[in-house]
Amino acid sequence: MRALVWTDKQLVEMQEREIPDYTGKVLIKVAYAGICGSDVSVYLGKHPRAKAPLIMGHEFSGTVEAIGEGVETPLQVGDQVVVNPLYFCNRCRACLKGNTHVCKSLRLYGTDSDGGMAEYVAIPEQSILKLPEGISLKMAAVIEPVAVVVHGLRMVTKPFYGAAAVTGLGPMGLLTALMLKDAGVSQLYCVEANAQRAEYGRKLGLTVVNPMEVDAVQFILDETGGEGVDLLVEASGSPAVAKTMTEMAGVRAEILLLSVFKEPAAIDLRAVNFKEQALIGTRVYTRLDFQDAVTYVSKNEEKIASVVSHVHPLEKGQEVFQDIISGHTNTMKVLLEIGK
Ligand SMILES: [Zn+2]
Ligand SMILES: [Zn+2]
Incomplete structure (x- = not known):
């Protein structure tokens, strides 16, 4: 598969990678991935946790490509989905109190492990939300910041x-x-x-x-x-x-x-x-916030579209990140188009 891989300070490159192993997970064919301020800090080599080589991207939408063996899920191949990228320990005091979004060792797909800036990504079933009918996959990539x-x-x-x-x-x-x-x-x-x-x-x-x-x-x-x-x-x-x-x-x-x-x-x-x-x-969002963001985006697509300033093919990744850090271009939310 095609993947945009962060390999070093201010360097992302297109690589040919194996489709990730999705045993016990769901394989998603990615449609769009948004670039977040935290991706930019990874790109600059300033993120405290990210380690190269890494496929960035925690704001992404896509379609279910395959369901791993043994995974129980109402999801079906072809469903349009979005991923809540947070994962947590379920053991610390914040988690025990039900505040998993402020987990002591909170992690994100696309920062702590591979994310959505690739053709495919394998994600556990419980982190995947099925999108309502009719919502565009492009706008669905903005659900995470809305959350x-x-x-x-x-x-x-x-x-x-x-x-x-x-x-x-x-x-x-x-x-x-x-x-x-x-x-x-x-x-x-x-x-x-x-x-x-x-x-x-x-x-x-x-x-x-x-x-x-x-x-x-x-x-x-x-x-x-x-x-x-x-x-x-x-x-x-x-x-x-x-x-x-x-x-x-x-x-x-x-x-x-x-x-x-x-x-x-x-x-x-x-x-x-x-x-x-x-x-x-405030820090990120709860699972309820994320679910409500799905609904909000699906009912307010026009408003969300006004925040998206650029959509570029994944292959332009290096150029796009350079543009963003230069501060010269009029960028608001920038999306990478990967599949469709
Ligand atoms: Zn983000
Ligand atoms: Zn925890």
Whole structure:
């Protein structure tokens, strides 16, 4: 089979590989695989767990090609499916509490073992979800990042209706902003320092402030009568934003940390005290969030499509990763087309 293999820092290459052994598993013929920020950190050689050679890709959709011997499953050959890429130990305290998504030794297909950037992948039955009729395999590859947003927004404890801000308009921030609009916030402000990404958001009808041009904190305070927003979703992972998010957020506001910070960042804890703000940490998604993301994507394909900026053949992998890290291109969610 054809596979895009990460072999070294800033290097992925097309290789001819054996179809993986699917004894006790289900063999999936991959259709599309999305490129995630964490794939980019693997590509750069900066991911703490990934080891080369590795077939990346944890955001992928496909079709059941074969069912391994002895596997009991309602799935049938030809079913369109998506994979929940998380796997866990089932023994640690988080797992025992039912919070397997924050397992002490949480692992992902495509990071800790081979994933979806290949023609075929073998996955245990319990990690596979059958897609609803009619959903496109292309949009189904975006279910995984949508699940992250579903999980985050489910962690917010207060109803929306008031003012909200999303800092960082990468694919995750953009998805959040579009989904928050549906959730009924009355005012929504996005903050994005990359001019192309800011423009991308504006084209989708969002109010985007560029902190390189305007004082974003002042803008949000002006728009909210000096009060700040009730909900701030941090999706940039930027330490500079972490420093100012408590200023943009108001009294008793909730600050949802959706992005994964690469290192500790400074936060104004005095503001957290004085305004009784709540910081909410989030990490990936539960199995329920993932299931709900399947439904969300199947009912909102047009919205999800607006987040996909590029679809490239798998063979272009090296070029595509180079493009993304160069920061020159207007990339939002980028998909690799593998089969169809
Ligand atoms: Zn991802
Ligand atoms: Zn565990």
